[in-house]
Amino acid sequence: MIRLEGVTKRYGDTVAVDDLTLEVPSGEVCVLIGPSGCGKTTTLRMINRLVEPTSGRIEVDGSDIMSASAVELRRHIGYAIQSVGLFPHLTVAGNIATVPKLLGWKRERIERRVAELLDLVGLDPAEYGTKYPRQLSGGEAQRIGVARALAADPPLLLMDEPFGAVDPLTRERLQAEFARIQRELRKTVIFVTHDVDEAIRLADRVALMRDGRLQQYETPEALIDHPANKFVHDFMGADRALKRLGRVSVDDVMRAEAPMIRDSDAEDIMRAACGSMRFVYVVDAEGVLLGWMDCVDVAGGVHPDEAITRIAWREAAVQSGSSLKEALSLMLALGFRSVAVVDGRGALLGEIGLADIESTMTAGDSHMAQPTEESAGEESS
Ligand SMILES: Nc1ncnc2c1ncn2[C@@H]1O[C@H](COP(=O)(O)OP(=O)(O)OP(=O)(O)O)[C@@H](O)[C@H]1O
Ligand SMILES: [Mg+2]
Structure with a gap:
């Protein structure tokens, strides 16, 4: 479980995140959405302590994230980011193995895990393990980014527009894969996007933000059918019947x-x-x-x-x-x-x-x- 309580982050006069209170139950996907600059990335980065809140409190599984070291905290949190951020000098296998190596896993265990994860994200381990990031398409790189975030089997995943940089078709496939993987693994996930369809599809609950403030935190159905204000209504868009189809799995x-x-x-x-x-x-x-x-x-x-x-x-x-x-x-x-x-x-x-x-x-x-x-x-x- 992730709990934010009255969390605020200021940069000088800019209030990036404004008094945010949010609880993500274990095993659920919370999709954080809103216009550019509304504070999504800042929120994620406060949870894994890459950014320190100006005020407020953040708990992971009941304990204050300040009570242990940042390194210890991040071992329990997988993080996949907007620009993928693979290490260019490491192979795909090397990239995925980063955290397991830090944790001192044995070589065979790491190799098994890498193969398992490549399989999970739909890439052939024999073919892709030895490639370098520059030899990957955008969609493949994003899959590797997700595999890397999952490597040490963290109970928590923070994903910042993990499928942002690919064409719509690849994006749909990655979403389908994410939905399938999540059904199996039941991680606690905060997933950032500014694509409404992606939010509707993947979220158990959607947190819609504007200018650092939370507008509504509810199921996608509730945001579509009972928007809390005009901003939520307009942001969710007009084609509600079609949007609802995005909620039903084939x-x-x-x-x-x-x-x-x-x-x-x-x-x-x-x-x-x-x-x-x-x-x-x-x-x-x-x-x-x-x-x-x-x-x-x-x-x-x-x-x-x-x-x-x-x-x-x-x-x-x-x-x-x-x-x-x-x-x-x-x-x-x-x-x-x-x-x-x-x-x-x-x-x-x-x-x-x-x-x-x-x-x-x-x-x-x-x-x-x-x-x-x-x-x-x-x-x-
Ligand atoms: N290190 C920083 N110094 C100063 N201002 C910052 C810093 N990081 C973020 N901000 C500001 O905080 C606000 C929120 O930024 P943030 O990156 O969280 O937005 P976002 O919702 O992730 O946007 P996007 O959808 O474009 O990724 C913005 O106004 C941004 O300019
Ligand atoms: Mg961002």
Whole structure:
């Protein structure tokens, strides 16, 4: 648990943080958001004692952070920053191993941990461990930044716009990965962003700041539906129904029985699999999505192999942990009425359709969970 009580930070006449009181329960993600200069970074840096408050008190797991040394405190706090900040002269493995080395871990343990973390953030340990930061894309570097922050398994994570410097698509993937990782690890996290969608997606609770002052600290739903003032209302934006879709995970809505065949299945099995479908997904022996087969073509006499569209799963599927908003956006981009849901390795988990999204929206608006007959029929055709 992290507790700030009446914390203020002044720089001369500037009040960077103004009487901030905030409590983040263990295992929750608090997203700190607000316009540039509102005091987000200053708040994080006070928690790991890179900046000292002018007044007020900060507690981590019940004890005042001033009661132990800053070094001791930081061992329990992972920190990932705005500009990634990887050490350029160290390999990826060396970067991730920084804190474990400081803690005096044995070599084998460090190697195991590095491989485990690279795996966790979706990068192949054999390929990436020996690379240098300059050989990484922006998105890869940010993943390494997150892996490094997690290295010594700290119960607390402070993340300052960890996905700030990448394109929107990569950002969505990093968010999905973060959501997935957080579901497993249940860290106590303060996550800074100024992207409202990112906040809505990742937060258990959102703390919205302006000019150093806390405006509202509530669940994303509460900020959307019951803004405390006009600033909160305007900051959260107008497209509330869409924003709410950003709160629902595809995992909670997808149907697990997506029609699929193995790449290696014989011709007659492939034909038979089509049945009354319009298409079936094609997977490899490990279940990784390879593309789909057009059943209308197959019915029309096209050889099954010829009827398969092969496409990289990263382009054509949403990952577990993604939101309905992303699923919808991918459907619109691809021009499909449904889209596959895959795990971090691309293995097919299920499928989500427009009708599923529609019924979720209806449920959210009117508290009636029934999909209409029309929308329920649409998907399988
Ligand atoms: N070391 C410093 N000396 C003087 N003023 C500072 C210092 N650090 C921050 N400030 C001021 O404090 C205020 C809050 O800064 P902070 O970096 O916390 O904002 P932020 O919310 O993280 O902004 P951004 O979204 O741009 O990263 C700003 O007005 C900034 O200019
Ligand atoms: Mg900042």
